[in-house]
Amino acid sequence: MRHPPRSVLAAVAGAVALIGSVTVPVVTASGAAPACSVEYSVTSQWDSGFQGAVRITNNTAAMRSWSLAFDFAGGQKLTQGWNAKWSQSGTTVTAASESYNGSLATGASVSAGFIASWSGSNAVPTSFKLNGTSCNTAVEPSPTPEPTDPADDGPPVLRASGNKLVDAGGATRRLLGVNRSGGEFMCVQGRGIFDGPVDDASVKAIADWKANTVRIPLNEECWLGLSTIDPAYAGANYINAVKDLVAKVKAHGMTPVVELHWTYGQYTGNSAGCSDVHASCQKPMPDMQYTPSFWASVANTFKNDGTVVFDLFNEPYPDRATSTTTQAWQCWRDGGSCPGIGYEVAGMQDLVDSVRGTGATNLILAGGIAYSNDLSQWLTYRPADPAGNLAAAWHVYNFNTCANESCWNSTLVPVAAQVPLVAGEIGENTCAHGFIDQVMKWFDDRGLSYLGWTWNTWDCSSGPSLISSYDGTPTAFGTGLRDHLRALNG
Known part of the structure; x- marks a missing residue:
């Protein structure tokens, strides 16, 4: 009440x-x-x-x-x-x-x-x-230290400069690598924290593909240690495991991207992934109850390490719940009581504010609507970032609506002309790599970033899987990404 x-x-x-x-x-x-x-x-x-x-x-x-x-x-x-x-x-x-x-x-x-x-x-x-x-605990005031680049062989501190990502020296950088799924679902299912090994050898195998970035999906209930999660996989245990993986990724010279994947809030409308109120599937938008606290905590954890990138929310789809595209984009940015969504939504502006409220200046990625496949009004509704360090995120698979060069030319080119553009997930469900070959060429021609989904040993026929073994043995799909990264960075 x-x-x-x-x-x-x-x-x-x-x-x-x-x-x-x-x-x-x-x-x-x-x-x-x-x-x-x-x-x-x-x-x-x-x-x-x-x-x-x-x-x-x-x-x-x-x-x-x-x-x-x-x-x-x-x-x-x-x-x-x-x-x-x-x-x-x-x-x-x-x-x-x-x-x-x-x-x-x-x-x-x-x-x-x-x-x-x-x-x-x-x-x-x-x-x-x-x-x-x-609160209620005073700390002698001191300015938040500016993140500095680590050793020469470590990942750079990245900033958005115009429509480019640059390092501390002003050199243009691209994020090219893979996703490492598991942290979003294993804990909420009571099966662990990560799916498969995350030891040094398995992370080195990613680096051996000449990847320079690893995106790490997370679960907000597990991070916050809510009582519905097995304590062995929640709270401090979960946070420490994520911090350890981030450290391993950095030790191999790669940029870690921590990303919020599964969130709280009951949604049973169009395209619902589950009817559970808990963070057990992809919801159309993040929730106001827990997501701002999640991002404040994550930002406080990594705010003095500018090599860590923050990806606010995996794949928003308010467009499936609302009746108009305008309503969907307004919900995306402003949150609140969104038509068709039965919980109070945290908009992208709320999440940017939560991160920046901690003093963190890390690079932030914000994906659009339609499961991050639609950036057509991203520039119109982009959230205000007082740190000026915001990039657009985009996802594409061969089965998406915007999966051809005509759409990319009309909707992505205007965005990429003004802000950095990162394809946080690229993939295809054919167990081949013909489609991502087209995607990578289009992005290469424009100096843009992309990350393959996913570095997990799943049956490729059930979803895009890059590897058949955590030693880096690729699937047919993964061979396309591996060989391309080695050609670019070898």
């Missing part, structure tokens, strides 16, 4: 004793202020329940939406709330902004309330996170 019903408030006023405010104080250090502060108050309490409130103050850059997370420490159970979208998963409570109070300027505050049950103890939460950033 968005607000407490009058009957509940009347019962509280008439049957309980007001115990006063129990407030978590803001912890500060001399001359410093926390990134955010939260005052948590128990305003009234009775035998089996209590009423509480939070007051959030934002001390960093302005944000378009916010999500507060904290843990109940005494077995309390949330029953209802107001002035925020309240939810509880295990011990973790989340309060996400409403459409009317999501904008939070620097120095501004917002309040929200709730009712919860308790028994035994009503311990006060001790830590709070706003969009993934810890």
Whole structure:
């Protein structure tokens, strides 16, 4: 609920004793202020329940939406709330902004309330996170260090310069490589974190193809450690595994692209991949409940390493849910209550804001609609990026709508003339490489980037699979990409 019903408030006023405010104080250090502060108050309490409130103050850059997370420490159970979208998963409570109070300027505050049950103890939460950033803990102010290039044999720090990707020295760079699927589905299925080995030998095998980039799909519930995921594959265990793979990719001189693939939110409309509310399939758009927190956490993890690229969301398809293309693009950029989608959507602008709100300046990729195959209005609706480090992402397979040079010339050329263009996934389901040969030539002729899907040993007939063994033995499809990369970079 968005607000407490009058009957509940009347019962509280008439049957309980007001115990006063129990407030978590803001912890500060001399001359410093926390990134955010939260005052948590128990305003009234009775035998089996209590009423509480939070007051959030934002001390960093302005944000378009916010999500507060904290843990109940005494077995309390949330029953209802107001002035925020309240939810509880295990011990973790989340309060996400409403459409009317999501904008939070620097120095501004917002309040929200709730009712919860308790028994035994009503311990006060001790830590709070706003969009993934810890509150009430002051850190002496210091500028975010500018990412610097690693050793000469490592990957470069990339920036968008006009319509090119450039390194710290201004030299033009291209992202050419593969996807390494697994991190998006294994954890939510309770089968592990990655599909197949991610040891040094298996990563070296990718580098031996002369790839310079590896895209790593992720799952937001696993990263955030929600209670529905086996703890062995969630939270710190999942994050550390991703960080370890990123480190291995970098050690072999390749650029890691961390990408959000599967997200929360129930969608049962046109082209639904599943009816599950959990992050167990591709949803049409990311969700406001968890995705901004996911990206704030990922950005905080990698913001001091400019070699890591952020790909905001795998394959948006709001066009399958909405009735007009304009509605689809508006949903894509602005999120909110999108026609045909039953959960509140986080738009691309929300996600850019979540990343930049941490101080991260890493290169960001944003894919268009129609499963990232349609960039026809990307320039019109592109999100604002205060860091000026945004590129367009595009996916293409032989079975897509925009799978011919005529479409590429009409829709991709205008985009590539203004911003860097990265084909984050290219592939074909024929177990051959005739189609991607055409794609790679078209992109080579224009100095653009592309990544093959996928470095996994699946049956090629069930989907594009580049390898039959993690030692790098290619399928017929993979042979085309491997030989082409070696010819370019050998």
